[in-house]
Amino acid sequence: MRSTTACLLNGKALAEKIQGDLKELITILQPKIGRPPGLAVLMVGDDPASAVYVRNKERACAKLGMASFGHHFPGQTSQTELEKVIQELNQDPRVDGILVQLPLPPHLDSVALLHTIAPEKDADGLHPMNLGRLVRGESGLRSCTPAGVMRLLEEYQIEVAGKHAVVVGRSILVGKPLGLMLLKKNATVTIAHSRTQNLAEITRQADILIAAVGKPQFITGDMVKQGAVAIDVGINRIVKSDDNAILVGDLDFESVAPVADYITPVPGGIGPMTVAMLLYNTVLSYQDRQ
Numbered sequence: 001m002r003s004t005t006a007c008l009l010n011g012k013a014l015a016e017k018i019q020g021d022l023k024e025l026i027t028i029l030q031p032k033i034g035r036p037p038g039l040a041v042l043m044v045g046d047d048p049a050s051a052v053y054v055r056n057k058e059r060a061c062a063k064l065g066m067a068s069f070g071h072h073f074p075g076q077t078s079q080t081e082l083e084k085v086i087q088e089l090n091q092d093p094r095v096d097g098i099l100v101q102l103p104l105p106p107h108l109d110s111v112a113l114l115h116t117i118a119p120e121k122d123a124d125g126l127h128p129m130n131l132g133r134l135v136r137g138e139s140g141l142r143s144c145t146p147a148g149v150m151r152l153l154e155e156y157q158i159e160v161a162g163k164h165a166v167v168v169g170r171s172i173l174v175g176k177p178l179g180l181m182l183l184k185k186n187a188t189v190t191i192a193h194s195r196t197q198n199l200a201e202i203t204r205q206a207d208i209l210i211a212a213v214g215k216p217q218f219i220t221g222d223m224v225k226q227g228a229v230a231i232d233v234g235i236n237r238i239v240k241s242d243d244n245a246i247l248v249g250d251l252d253f254e255s256v257a258p259v260a261d262y263i264t265p266v267p268g269g270i271g272p273m274t275v276a277m278l279l280y281n282t283v284l285s286y287q288d289r290q
C-alpha cells in the first residue's frame with residue numbers, strides 16, 4: 001500500500017482562471033465590436049438537473065459581461081417550432097453561440113435540431129460540420145466537456161502522446177469526441193462501453209482513464225493501474241440513507257484516489273471546465289464572426 005494519495009486536478013480553479021482571461025478579452029474586443037458576446041440557451045421541459053446547469057451557464061455569462069438569451073419551452077413544444085426559433089437565432093446578430101440543452105423530451109429529434117444550428121454558432125460543437133472537422137483533425141468548435149478534459153490535462157502538463165488512454169463511454173457528447181481529441185494528441189485510444197468484455201482488464205491498462213458512463217461510482221480502485229491519471233466526467237446526484245443528496249462521479253473516489261497519481265474531484269472537476277469551454281467557444285465565435 002502506498003501512503004500517498006493522488007494529486008487533485010482542480011477544474012474549478014482553472015475554470016475561474018479561463019473565465020477571468022475571457023472577461024479581459026471581452027473588455028478589449030467590445031469597444032471595437034460594439035456589443036457583448038451573446039449565448040442563447042434552449043431548454044425544453046422541466047428536468048431539474050438541466051435547470052441547474054442552465055442557470056449556472058447564465059450566471060457565468062453575466063459574470064463575464066456576456067449577454068445570455070434563455071429560451072425555456074414547455075415539454076410538449078414541437079420540432080417545427082424549435083427549428084424556427086433556432087433559425088431566428090442563426091440570423092440574430094446579437095447571438096454568437098447557440099446551445100440546446102440535452103437530453104430533450106423523447107418526441108423530439110435532437111439530431112435534426114442540432115443540424116439546424118449554424119455551424120459557426122455551434123457553441124457545443126455538436127453540428128456534423130464541427131464533428132467532421134474534429135474527425136479530420138482540423139480546427140473548429142469543440143464539444144465543451146471533452147475540450148475541458150483536454151485543457152485540464154494540458155494545464156497540469158500531463159503527457160498524452162504515446163500513452164494508453166481508455167475512455168469508458170461512447171456518447172456523442174463526450175466519449176466519441178474525446179477519443180478523437182486524445183488521438184489527435186497521439187495517445188493510443190481505447191473506447192470501452194456497456195458491451196465491452198472484461199472491462200476491468202482494459203481499464204487496468206490505462207495510463208489515462210476517463211470515466212464517462214453515467215453510473216455512480218462505477219469505476220473502483222481495483223480497476224485502475226497504479227500511477228494512472230483518473231478523469232471523472234460523471235455527475236450523479238444520489239440520495240443517502242439520511243435523505244441528503246450528494247454529487248458523486250463515475251469514479252469511486254475513495255478507492256481510486258489512493259491508486260492514481262492524478263484524479264479529478266466531483267464537484268469541482270470537469271463540470272466547471274465544461275461551462276468554461278462553452279463560454280470560450282462563444283467568445284471564439286464572437287471574435288471570428290466580425
Ligand SMILES: Nc1nc(=O)c2c([nH]1)NC[C@@H]1CN(c3ccc(C(=O)N[C@@H](CCC(=O)O)C(=O)O)cc3)C=[N+]21
Nearest residue numbers: 053100101102103124144235267268269271272274275
Ligand atoms: N447540449 C448540452 N451541452 C452540455 O454541455 C450539457 C448538456 N447539454 N446537458 C447536461 C450536461 C451536464 N453539464 C454540466 C455542466 C456543468 C456542471 C457543473 O458546473 N457542475 C459543478 C457542480 C454543479 C452542481 O452543484 O450541481 C461541478 O461539477 O463542480 C455539471 C454538468 C453540461 N451538459
